[in-house]
Amino acid sequence: MNRALGVAVVALALAGCGSSSSSEPVDYTAFCAKAVELEAASEDTHFDDPAAMTDTKVMAETWTTAVSRAVELRDASPDAIKEDVTLMVSTLIDMDKVFKANDYNLIEMAKNEKIRTELDAISTRKGVSEASERFDSFMKKNCAE
Numbered sequence: 220m221n222r223a224l225g226v227a228v229v230a231l232a233l234a235g236c237g238s239s240s241s242s243e244p245v246d247y248t249a250f251c252a253k254a255v256e257l258e259a260a261s262e263d264t265h266f267d268d269p270a271a272m273t274d275t276k277v278m279a280e281t282w283t284t285a286v287s288r289a290v291e292l293r294d295a296s297p298d299a300i301k302e303d304v305t306l307m308v309s310t311l312i313d314m315d316k317v318f319k320a321n322d323y324n325l326i327e328m329a330k331n332e333k334i335r336t337e338l339d340a341i342s343t344r345k346g347v348s349e350a351s352e353r354f355d356s357f358m359k360k361n362c363a364e
Contacts, residue, residue, distance in 0.1 A: 245297065251362035253295045257288045278323035286315045300357045303350035313341045 272278075289308045296304040317337055321328050328334045 245361075247297060247361045250292075250295050250297055251358075253288070253292045254358060254362060257285070257292050272325055275323040275325075278318065278325065282315050282318055282323065286311055300354055303353050303357075306344075306346055306350045307354065310341055310344055310347050314338060317341070 289311050293301075293304045293308040317334065318325075318328070321331075321334060328338075
């Protein structure tokens with residue numbers, strides 16, 4: 220369960236902009252701004268506050284915000300990384316569906332082997348790790364802090 224949640228946070232955290240200037244003549248300012256919004260949402264994802272892991276209302280609000288911003292980022296993605304962002308966001312959406320179906324009750328979900336297996340399958344979906352790496356490289360190359 221913690222692994223699945225960790226992967227979701229990593230995907231969200233990858234939305235933070237790196238520190239390098241673009242050599243391409245394309246302006247990614249709007250896209251980078253969306254990435255910053257998503258990073259802010261991921262920082263609110265409660266992982267610095269262990270007590271929030273037990274608060275289903277906080278989890279629901281946090282994931283609703285994070286998924287909404289991730290969808291906005293996907294929709295604003297430039298063609299160069301659209302496919303990668305789409306795959307990453309689909310993983311978050313699918314994880315959120317499982318969370319929502321279980322009322323964001325992480326404690327009960329952690330006790331259920333079927334749910335843990337389902338979340339693990341989502342978090343280890345083929346291509347997500349590579350998409351995350353390409354996304355991170357794109358952000359470092361094209362978005363300044």
